[in-house]
Amino acid sequence: MTQDVKESFGSPGGSLAAKVRTLAPSMTRSMQRVAEAVADDPAGCAALTVTGLAELTGTSEATVVRTARLLGYPGYRDLRLALAGLAAQQQSGRAPAITTDIAVDDPIADVVAKLAYEEQQTLADTAAGLDTVQLDAAVTALTGARRTDVYGIGASGLVAQDLTQKLLRIGLIAHAHSDPHLAVTNAVQLRSGDVAIAITHSGSTGDVIEPLRAAFERGATTVAITGRPDSAVTQYADLVLTTSTSRETELRPAAMSSRTSQLLVVDCLFVGVAQRTYETAAPALAASYEALAHRHRSASR
Amino acid sequence: MTQDVKESFGSPGGSLAAKVRTLAPSMTRSMQRVAEAVADDPAGCAALTVTGLAELTGTSEATVVRTARLLGYPGYRDLRLALAGLAAQQQSGRAPAITTDIAVDDPIADVVAKLAYEEQQTLADTAAGLDTVQLDAAVTALTGARRTDVYGIGASGLVAQDLTQKLLRIGLIAHAHSDPHLAVTNAVQLRSGDVAIAITHSGSTGDVIEPLRAAFERGATTVAITGRPDSAVTQYADLVLTTSTSRETELRPAAMSSRTSQLLVVDCLFVGVAQRTYETAAPALAASYEALAHRHRSASR
DNA sequence: CACCGAATCGAAAATATCTTTCATTCGTGA
DNA sequence: TCACGAATGAAAGATATTTTCGATTCGGTG
Numbered sequence: 001m002t003q004d005v006k007e008s009f010g011s012p013g014g015s016l017a018a019k020v021r022t023l024a025p026s027m028t029r030s031m032q033r034v035a036e037a038v039a040d041d042p043a044g045c046a047a048l049t050v051t052g053l054a055e056l057t058g059t060s061e062a063t064v065v066r067t068a069r070l071l072g073y074p075g076y077r078d079l080r081l082a083l084a085g086l087a088a089q090q091q092s093g094r095a096p097a098i099t100t101d102i103a104v105d106d107p108i109a110d111v112v113a114k115l116a117y118e119e120q121q122t123l124a125d126t127a128a129g130l131d132t133v134q135l136d137a138a139v140t141a142l143t144g145a146r147r148t149d150v151y152g153i154g155a156s157g158l159v160a161q162d163l164t165q166k167l168l169r170i171g172l173i174a175h176a177h178s179d180p181h182l183a184v185t186n187a188v189q190l191r192s193g194d195v196a197i198a199i200t201h202s203g204s205t206g207d208v209i210e211p212l213r214a215a216f217e218r219g220a221t222t223v224a225i226t227g228r229p230d231s232a233v234t235q236y237a238d239l240v241l242t243t244s245t246s247r248e249t250e251l252r253p254a255a256m257s258s259r260t261s262q263l264l265v266v267d268c269l270f271v272g273v274a275q276r277t278y279e280t281a282a283p284a285l286a287a288s289y290e291a292l293a294h295r296h297r298s299a300s301r
Numbered sequence: 302m303t304q305d306v307k308e309s310f311g312s313p314g315g316s317l318a319a320k321v322r323t324l325a326p327s328m329t330r331s332m333q334r335v336a337e338a339v340a341d342d343p344a345g346c347a348a349l350t351v352t353g354l355a356e357l358t359g360t361s362e363a364t365v366v367r368t369a370r371l372l373g374y375p376g377y378r379d380l381r382l383a384l385a386g387l388a389a390q391q392q393s394g395r396a397p398a399i400t401t402d403i404a405v406d407d408p409i410a411d412v413v414a415k416l417a418y419e420e421q422q423t424l425a426d427t428a429a430g431l432d433t434v435q436l437d438a439a440v441t442a443l444t445g446a447r448r449t450d451v452y453g454i455g456a457s458g459l460v461a462q463d464l465t466q467k468l469l470r471i472g473l474i475a476h477a478h479s480d481p482h483l484a485v486t487n488a489v490q491l492r493s494g495d496v497a498i499a500i501t502h503s504g505s506t507g508d509v510i511e512p513l514r515a516a517f518e519r520g521a522t523t524v525a526i527t528g529r530p531d532s533a534v535t536q537y538a539d540l541v542l543t544t545s546t547s548r549e550t551e552l553r554p555a556a557m558s559s560r561t562s563q564l565l566v567v568d569c570l571f572v573g574v575a576q577r578t579y580e581t582a583a584p585a586l587a588a589s590y591e592a593l594a595h596r597h598r599s600a601s602r
Numbered sequence: 603c604a605c606c607g608a609a610t611c612g613a614a615a616a617t618a619t620c621t622t623t624c625a626t627t628c629g630t631g632a
Numbered sequence: 633t634c635a636c637g638a639a640t641g642a643a644a645g646a647t648a649t650t651t652t653c654g655a656t657t658c659g660g661t662g
Contacts, residue, residue: 629637
């Protein structure tokens with residue numbers, strides 16, 4: 001049978017070793033040496049030139065090329081590309097093994113991988129657990145609000161500011177409060193049609209609950225962004241957006257994943273509002289971009 | 302010798318696309334064409350010679366080689382090998398589902414899914430692109446610092462505060478500055494052994510560069526966290542930590558993904574320092590948790 | 603044991619591919 | 633508009649791959 005092997009790269013990993021075994025009997029001694037080297041360490045061989053591989057196997061360039069041909073490639077160049085593909089596949093096949101917590105003696109590369117993985121996980125969980133009906137209602141409320149107050153303390157305070165910054169950029173009137181007294185003082189100014197948003201992971205941060213309560217009692221639409229949908233804050237919330245809670249470990253405070261989760265929710269709110277008010281939001285965004293342009297020196301090259 | 306292709310996990314092929322995006326601004330027009338072709342169709346390009354790719358993109362061999370260099374490979378040959386590896390990975394892995402931008406009329410559920418997906422992507426890209434050597438050095442510097450100043454404006458200012466909050470929690474002396482004048486005023490107090498960190502996506506925010514420069518000139522260890530590793534800010538940075546840049550769309554400002562990326566970097570710094578100072582960090586974290594407990598009413602229900 | 607022929611092999615030439623150089627072109631700011 | 637520097641591609645130069653071809657080995661045979 002003619003071997004019109006049209007094996008492109010991307011062939012399943014085992015096939016090369018198998019091919020080597022199949023074809024070995026029909027190979028000459030030096031070709032076998034080359035084939036063996038290639039099957040043994042695809043990654044290593046991919047890094048070698050013909051000459052390099054010839055030297056490694058104690059043969060000549062010609063032999064290497066002959067081997068490549070026998071294995072079904074037009075020449076060594078193509079074999080080499082295939083090897084690179086194989087090596088990459090093998091590497092990617094390896095399990096990341098990121099199930100463990102971050103340990104004190106983890107090398108920094110592991111820390112990066114684990115943190116990234118956990119935050120990705122948090123995002124997925126949050127997206128899955130978010131009640132889109134409530135979210136939609138919150139967007140509607142924000143869109144029509146005369147003004148919006150956002151309460152958050154500590155890490156959640158930064159999220160509150162993030163939301164506020166964004167809303168301001170598309171022309172809404174929004175304020176973030178982290179001072180509990182000022183927050184309450186402002187909350188009592190709210191009335192029906194306004195929106196108050198409390199951001200608290202635990203749902204039991206008194207300093208954030210109080211202003212929300214004040215707003216609630218004055219008829220504003222109140223929204224709670226919390227990881228505990230059954231907590232105290234939800235008593236005074238018309239709408240509850242649930243963030244995900246992930247296992248807290250000694251080296252990875254809960255604040256980290258709750259922040260990630262909260263930010264996703266806040267981003268969703270923002271984009272939702274931007275969609276609804278697209279006519280005004282788009283130019284506003286462009287304008288704020290323009291306004292900042294002169295603050296940036298032209299980037300060097 | 303060929304650079305070791307330690308392409309970490311993350312999105313299959315995403316890291317190259319990410320690298321292209323990160324470096325695109327510092328590329329010339331023709332180089333961008335080449336980079337785009339390569340990011341678009343790794344498999345196809347892997348099958349081409351320099352000349353072939355040059356013709357395909359309507360450029361010259363020299364430009365192709367230049368692009369390969371810019372992407373971090375010693376030459377086109379190595380880029381080609383990497384592409385073959387990528388192609389193999391892509392083929393074996395599954396195709397990512399969500400590719401479209403967020404549209405004005407997307408239902409809110411789609412917005413949530415797309416945002417979550419893009420932020421996950423951003424995290425993977427960031428993790429893949431982070432230089433762990435520089436990161437490790439930054440952690441070392443932070444660990445031994447007498448004091449640490451962090452500069453950031455706008456959205457990056459929130460990230461700066463986030464980092465500061467965390468470092469304070471484990472007993473380090475850290476300040477975040479978003480007022481340019483105060484930042485410079487403080488920066489000139491720094492000296493050798495201190496650390497200054499500038500956070501700016503564009504790398505060209507003058508208000509953030511100035512304080513970093515002042516710190517740099519006084520011998521402090523300076524760190525830049527930026528999406529543009531070739532920008533002005535890196536002139537005065539001993540260490541550069543690169544954040545990922547993702548496609549900006551009308552409804553999804555760049556600030557969103559740059560913030561996600563910056564936060565991951567900042568988290569890595571924090572955890573790294575916490576590891577090194579575990580003996581003091583662990584009790585400090587516990588203590589700060591305790592101290593806040595009384596601010597939380599016991600969760601109802 | 604000498605000889606032959608075929609298979610095997612590698613040195614080196616020939617070719618293809620990649621890299622560098624350098625003159626030209628293009629874009630930009632004064 | 634001019635002048636300058638950056639960007640670009642043509643072509644020379646360097647490397648890698650492929651081919652050629654003669655030398656060597658091996659097994660069989662007289």
